[in-house]
Amino acid sequence: METKDNQMMEEEKWTLVIVPKTGLFRLDLRELWRYRDLLAMYIHRDIVTFYKQTILGPLWFVLQPLFTVLMFMFVFGGIAGISTDGLPQPLFYMAGLLCWNYFADCMNRCSDTFNANQNIFGKVYFPRLIVPLSIVVSCLVKMGIQFMLFLFICLYCVSDDAVWNRYDFSMNEYAFLFPLLVLMLAGLGLGFGLLISSLTTKYRDLRFLVTFGVQLWMYATPVIYPLSVMQQNHEEYMWLIVANPLTSIIETFKYGFLGEGVFSWWYLGYSFLFTVLIMVWGMVTFNKVQRSFMDVI
Secondary structure (H helix, E strand, O other), X not given: OHHHHHHHHHXXXXXXXXOOOOOOOOOOHHHHXXXXXXXXXXXXXXXXHOOOOOOOHHHHXXXXXXXXXXXXXXXXXXXXXXXXXXXXXXXXXXXXXXXXXXXXXXXXXXXXXXXXXXXXXXXXXXXOOHHHHHHHHHHHHHHHHHHHHHHHHHHXXXXXXXXXXXXXXXXXXXXXXXXXXXXHHHHHHHHHHHHHHHHXXXXXXXXXXXXXXXXXXXXXXXXXXXXXXXXXXXXXXXXXXXXXXXXXXXXXXXXXXXXXXOOOHHHHHHHHHHHHHHHHHHHHHHHHHOOOXXXXX
C-alpha cells in the first residue's frame, strides 16, 4: 500500500511549485514572466483608478504640470529673476518638471509598497516585485502624456515668430538618448523606492522624512535653475549639484531637445553607474525584507 502511494506521488505533476527564495541576489525573471497577467492588471488598475470619481479625470495629468510651470514662471522667472539659459520659460521649466515628476512619482509610490499592500501580501502569494514594477510602468504612461504636452509647447514656440526670433533653441542628435534617460529615471525611482519601502517596515518615521525630503531634493536639482547659474555664481556648491545623479539626466534632456544645458559623457556615465548600484542595493534589501516583513509591519 505504501509503495503504491509513493508511485502515485512520483507520477503526480504540479503546474506550479513555490519554493523559498535563497540568496539575496536571486531574482527569478521566469516567475515574473509567469505573473505577467497580474502585472498588466496592476498597471491597468493604477491608471484607471488613480483619478477615478474625479470630474476632470486623466486631464489632471496635463493640468498639474501646466499650473506648476505657470507658478514657476511667476515666482522664479518673474519675482526671483532666475535665468533660464536663454530659453523660453515654459519650455525650460516643463523640461525639468517632466523628468523630475517621473522620478518623484516612482520613488514616492514605490516607497510605500509594503505598507500599502500589507493586507494582500499576507494572504496571497505572488512575486512582490510585481507591485513596484507596475507603479514604474503606470507612471510612465503619465510621463508619456506630459511629454506630448512638452512637444506641443515646443511646436507652439517654433510656430510663433515672436518667440522664435527672440530665443535660440533647437533639437539635436542627443535627443535620441531620451529612452536611456527614461530608463535611468525609472531605475533611480525604483531603486530608492525599494530601499525606502524596506526600511519603513521597521522605521515608520522614514515616511515623513521622504515627504519633505523629496521636496528639498528638487531644489538640489537643476529644475528651476540652469546648471550654468551655479557655475557662475555658486561654484563652491557645484560638487553637491554634480553629485546628484539626476543633474546630468535633466541637463542631457535639455541639451538634446532644446540645445541648451551642460552635457558630459562623464557626468552621464556617473549617473548610469549610480543607477545600477542603487537598483542592486534596493533589490537586495527588498528581497531580504520581503521574507519576514509581515512579522514586524
